[in-house]
Amino acid sequence: xxxGPEAIGGLGKGMPMKNPAFIAASVLAVVSGAAWGxxxxxxxxxxxxxxxxxxxxxxxxxxxxxxxxERDASGTLSRIVFESDxxxxxxxxxxxxxxxxxxxxxxxALPAQAMLxxxxxxxxxxxxxKRAELPTAIMTVSPSQSVELLNTAxxxxxxxxxxxxxxxx
Amino acid sequence: xxxxxRFLGGLSAMMIIAGGAHAQTPWLKPERHSxxxxxxxxxxxxxxxxxxxxxxxxxxxxxxxxxxxLDVRWRFPADGQPALSGGxxxxxxxxxxxxxxxxxNGYFYAIDAATGVLKWQYPKPADPPLLAEDRAFRYGFExxxxxxxxxxxxxxxxxxxxxxxxxxxxxxxxxxxxxxxxALNAATGxxxxxxxxxxxxxxxxxxxxxxxxxxxxHSPTLLFDNKVYLGIHNRSDDPIQVGRxxxxxxxxxxxxxxxxxxxxxxxxxxxxxxxxxxWNAPAADSEGVYFTTGNTRCDSSAVSDPATCQAVEPKPxxxxxxxxxxxxxxDVIWEFQPVPYDLDKDPDWAAGAAVMYTSCGELIASVQKxxxxxxxxxxxxxxxxxxxxxxxxxxxxxxxxYVHSDDDYKRPGAAWNDVLxxxxxxxxxxxxxxxxxxxxxxxxxxxxxxxQRVRWIADIPGATSSGYALGAPTVTGxxxxxxxxxxHLVVLADPSIVPAAGWRCSNxxxxxxxxxxxxxxxxxxxxxILKDIVLPDAGNIAGLREEPVLAKGRVFVAxxxxxxxxLAP
Numbered sequence: 083x084x085x086g087p088e089a090i091g092g093l094g095k096g097m098p099m100k101n102p103a104f105i106a107a108s109v110l111a112v113v114s115g116a117a118w119g120x121x122x123x124x125x126x127x128x129x130x131x132x133x134x135x136x137x138x139x140x141x142x143x144x145x146x147x148x149x150x151x152e153r154d155a156s157g158t159l160s161r162i163v164f165e166s167d168x169x170x171x172x173x174x175x176x177x178x179x180x181x182x183x184x185x186x187x188x189x190x191a192l193p194a195q196a197m198l199x200x201x202x203x204x205x206x207x208x209x210x211x212k213r214a215e216l217p218t219a220i221m222t223v224s225p226s227q228s229v230e231l232l233n234t235a236x237x238x239x240x241x242x243x244x245x246x247x248x249x250x251x
Numbered sequence: 252x253x254x255x256x257r258f259l260g261g262l263s264a265m266m267i268i269a270g271g272a273h274a275q276t277p278w279l280k281p282e283r284h285s286x287x288x289x290x291x292x293x294x295x296x297x298x299x300x301x302x303x304x305x306x307x308x309x310x311x312x313x314x315x316x317x318x319x320x321l322d323v324r325w326r327f328p329a330d331g332q333p334a335l336s337g338g339x340x341x342x343x344x345x346x347x348x349x350x351x352x353x354x355x356n357g358y359f360y361a362i363d364a365a366t367g368v369l370k371w372q373y374p375k376p377a378d379p380p381l382l383a384e385d386r387a388f389r390y391g392f393e394x395x396x397x398x399x400x401x402x403x404x405x406x407x408x409x410x411x412x413x414x415x416x417x418x419x420x421x422x423x424x425x426x427x428x429x430x431x432x433x434a435l436n437a438a439t440g441x442x443x444x445x446x447x448x449x450x451x452x453x454x455x456x457x458x459x460x461x462x463x464x465x466x467x468x469h470s471p472t473l474l475f476d477n478k479v480y481l482g483i484h485n486r487s488d489d490p491i492q493v494g495r496x497x498x499x500x501x502x503x504x505x506x507x508x509x510x511x512x513x514x515x516x517x518x519x520x521x522x523x524x525x526x527x528x529x530w531n532a533p534a535a536d537s538e539g540v541y542f543t544t545g546n547t548r549c550d551s552s553a554v555s556d557p558a559t560c561q562a563v564e565p566k567p568x569x570x571x572x573x574x575x576x577x578x579x580x581x582d583v584i585w586e587f588q589p590v591p592y593d594l595d596k597d598p599d600w601a602a603g604a605a606v607m608y609t610s611c612g613e614l615i616a617s618v619q620k621x622x623x624x625x626x627x628x629x630x631x632x633x634x635x636x637x638x639x640x641x642x643x644x645x646x647x648x649x650x651x652x653y654v655h656s657d658d659d660y661k662r663p664g665a666a667w668n669d670v671l672x673x674x675x676x677x678x679x680x681x682x683x684x685x686x687x688x689x690x691x692x693x694x695x696x697x698x699x700x701x702x703q704r705v706r707w708i709a710d711i712p713g714a715t716s717s718g719y720a721l722g723a724p725t726v727t728g729x730x731x732x733x734x735x736x737x738x739h740l741v742v743l744a745d746p747s748i749v750p751a752a753g754w755r756c757s758n759x760x761x762x763x764x765x766x767x768x769x770x771x772x773x774x775x776x777x778x779x780i781l782k783d784i785v786l787p788d789a790g791n792i793a794g795l796r797e798e799p800v801l802a803k804g805r806v807f808v809a810x811x812x813x814x815x816x817x818l819a820p
Contacts, residue, residue: 122291122308122803124277125728128670129610131695132706132746135754135774138764143753143777145710147686150762151770159766163682178682180761183771202646202681237702237771238758240682 151180156191163242173247181205181231181239190229194247197222198229203239206232220244277307278608280537285399285474285501292345292802295397295532296471297663297723301606302534304665306727310804313728315749317820318742318781321806325367326787327360327815334813337391340794341471343809344409345802346398347437350817351409352809353392357382359411359433360815361440364805367817371440373433381413383428387455388486389414393468394532394796397479398437399501407437410474410501412467412481418448427452430467432479432499444504449497450483457489458552458559460523465492469601469795475535476578477501478510482529482542488551488597494527494544494570496581512581514544515565523561527570531603531663532796534615538632539575539584541615543600546570548592564592571600573617573627573637587627587637589619589648590655598655601795605666611697614640616666621655622676622684624664626696643694644678645701653681659688659718661795665726669697670706670745672724672731678705678758678772686759689720691733693745693778705757707746707776712783713739714793722797730781732799734792734808740799740818742782751776788812 151159164176178201181188187208199220200207207214208230209223223229233239275281275288276299284300289308297304311317327350328334337355343362344351349370350362357380361370374380383389396411414428421427432446454462470482479499485492494514498507514527526547533542547570549560570592575584590598598621606629607614613629623646628638642648664673671694676687693706714720714735722734729745756767757775764774786792790810792799800807806818 121289122310124307125309125313126748128667128726128729128745128747130669130747131698131703132776138768139754139774140764142755142762142764142767144708144755144759145689146762147683147759149683150760151766152762153766159761159770161760180770182769184769202644235771240679242682 158188171249173249175245175247177243177245179231179241179243181233181241183233183235183237185232185234187230187232190231192223192225192229192243192245194225194245195222196246197244199242199244201240201242203233203237204235205239205241206234208232283476283537284535285477287400292347293800294346294400295344295474296342296395296796297532297605297798298725300473300475300535301666302532302603302663303605303607304663304723304725304798305667306725306801309728311820312801312804312806313730314820315730315744315781318730320820321742321782321784321818323784323787324817324819326817327362327367327369329367334788336813338790338811338813339809339815340391340393340811341796341809342395342798343800343807343815344395344398345800345807346400347407349437350807350815351396351398351437352815353396353411353413354813355391355393356380357391357413359392359396359413359435361437362815364802364817367815373435373440379416381415383414383452384416384425385422385427385455386424388452388464388466389428390466390468393794394471397472397474399434399474406439408434408443409437410434410472410479412449412470412472415445420453422455427455430465432472432481432504434504446499446504447506449481449499449506458550460490460525463492464490469530471532471796473533473535473540474501475540478507478578480533480540482531482533484528484530484545488546490550490552491525491546492528493525494529496529496533496540496542496576498581510579510581512576514569515547515567520565524565526561526565526568528599530599530601534604534606535578536606536613536629538578539629540578541573541575541604541606543573543603543617544570545599545601546595546597548595549597568592571595571598573600573604573615573625575615575630577632582634584632584634585630585637587625587639589623589625589642589650590621591649594650594655596654596656598658599661601661602663605663605671607666607671607696609669609697611669614696616664616671616696618660618664618673618675620658620660622658622660622680622687624671624673624675624694626671640696641701641704643675643704644680646681658684662721662723665724665731667726667729669695671696672726674721677708679760683760685716685718688718689714689716691721691724691731702757702771702773705773705775707751707778708755708757708759709743709778711735711741712780713737713741713785719793722793725799725801727801731778732801732806734797734799736791736793738786738789738792738810740784740786740792740806740808741780743778743780746776746778749779749781752779753777784818786810786816788814790814
């Protein structure tokens with residue numbers, strides 16, 4: 083876009099169109115433009131963040147993931163990773179629990195012998211009121227033990243529960 | 252101010268204004284990459300040696316309204332002629348209004364970009380193809396060529412790697428087909444030079460570590476600093492080979508003996524010391540050469556017999572790394588190895604590197620096969636530790652946990668200024684590694700707040716949910732092009748260009764807005780799909796080194812069913 087004379091380097095004010103420098107430069111620019119007429123211009127660039135929604139959507143778009151996090155009756159967000167009911171003696175369930183970053187203690191209901199493993203995040207882990215380092219290695223917890231999880235970070239923590247439930251004979 | 256200076260000032264300003272709209276290809280030093288000042292066509296895999304996958308110049312392909320009218324304009328071979336036997340498993344390049352592409356049949360073709368008419372082919376139809384005679388290890392063309400621009404009015408040269416049965420060595424079923432680089436006159440197809448052998452196959456016994464099973468199938472050539480660079484890898488890790496990058500003189504095809512990059516061990520290492528295959532296209536900025544390397548610890552035989560893994564980690568071990576090397580010597584300037592040897596269950600770093608000139612500096616970005624993506628500062632050429640800008644998702648490195656295995660995040664991302672558009676594992680990759688297949692993530696590479704790393708997430712229609720569902724994306728002006736394994740060319744728009752179609756969680760495992768934000772994630776756009784075209788032969792265009800090529804307002808793709816298509820609005 084050709085700008086007015088003030089925008090192109092302090093050319094004389096008052097009579098810009100009669101200024102010989104402006105006229106000469108304009109002619110040259112037109113000639114140059116014609117010569118470059120077949121050359122491409124740069125396309126839009128990818129800069130800056132996109133704005134968020136003006137109002138929070140009520141639902142999401144997109145293809146639903148096969149195993150999303152869903153709330154159970156206790157309000158805990160979890161997703162089943164693996165489930166097997168094939169063995170006549172016991173059932174195996176592997177479940178990921180999402181511990182929200184809300185600085186509140188969340189009681190984990192474990193009806194059967196289970197093994198726990200922190201997968202991501204940094205939730206604190208309390209067993210029978212004793213604070214424990216939430217391990218990345220697997221640790222065993224019995225159903226009689228009280229387990230609480232507390233996440234003081236700014237993002238969720240995922241704890242994987244490997245549960246083995248004996249079937250009634 | 253005198254009239255003279257007023258005149259010069261006015262002239263300069265006008266030239267700047269006019270010239271600004273016709274700028275040289277951004278960030279590129281064309282003479283270093285043997286390219287013209289304006290790269291409006293597609294001179295190599297991912298457009299230029301920066302490997303951005305971005306066409307920076309505007310055309311109808313960057314105009315959302317025009318894109319909605321995109322359709323097939325010609326195909327090669329033309330209607331009524333048989334498709335190419337074996338099909339295509341790599342992308343064309345386009346230069347000087349000519350499409351160059353090699354088929355799996357071992358022949359290389361030059362096609363008129365406007366009409367689809369064949370200009371020449373190499374070898375000629377009556378001559379044997381560039382394939383091994385011993386069928387066990389023959390592979391045809393699986394990587395794109397590169398175009399050497401030599402000036403206005405001078406014939407360009409196309410440079411590509413291929414097997415050459417005339418090289419031998421001889422086996423019981425004919426030549427094993429070692430590989431070399433070819434340089435052909437782009438106007439005539441005449442041979443300019445052939446390099447000495449650069450990758451050797453001297454036997455076909457699986458898992459025999461006394462044999463060399465070197466291949467160049469998946470490593471498109473890089474033309475940079477008057478050299479040709481290429482990576483050496485293996486076939487299916489049976490067994491893995493010593494990963495290498497070779498450099499040849501661009502003018503003569505002779506090997507630069509002073510450039511040496513060996514991924515593991517030294518020349519004096521015990522026999523059987525192997526690993527660090529270079530499966531990808533080397534990249535370059537103005538000074539450095541960048542690439543990524545594969546696994547080291549085990550051959551694919553370890554699936555049934557873990558005892559076949561190497562007992563001791565090779566020294567040095569440049570495997571599973573993103574690497575910058577000195578362009579003249581191959582010496583490592585920095586290397587980034589997030590997955591240590593002990594956790595190496597074959598998470599090759601296969602996608603290669605993209606050079607990103609961003610508003611926060613020059614970054615080298617890529618996704619590893621296990622689904623984690625990274626950006627590393629390019630640095631200034633001084634050897635030292637890598638400066639890792641970010642990891643996505645940010646779980647920490649070097650890893651001490653998680654399974655890092657043979658997953659399928661193998662395609663490079665498109666580096667659109669401050670945005671990396673890539674098939675990557677997503678926020679929940681430690682728990683669900685396959686969740687990113689069939690999707691594109693756009694990542695804000697300069698953002699310091701990790702919550703804002705995800706710019707948008709798109710489901711790509713017309714694709715399976717497998718790890719080989721999508722090819723590499725390409726972009727022009729925020730319009731994203733991607734091919735699928737079911738023969739769809741899908742076009743979508745960054746929401747800065749066309750309003751989003753809807754919203755979703757930056758961690759796709761959260762199904763409601765309340766759960767998403769409650770878990771510490773953010774609501775991000777789902778881009779609008781502008782066009783979803785099923786190619787007439789429905790051929791796969793999502794091969795390991797396939798991409799939609801964007802050249803002067805036209806799209807070019809080559810399918811597994813044996814056609815090259817040109818599409819235009």
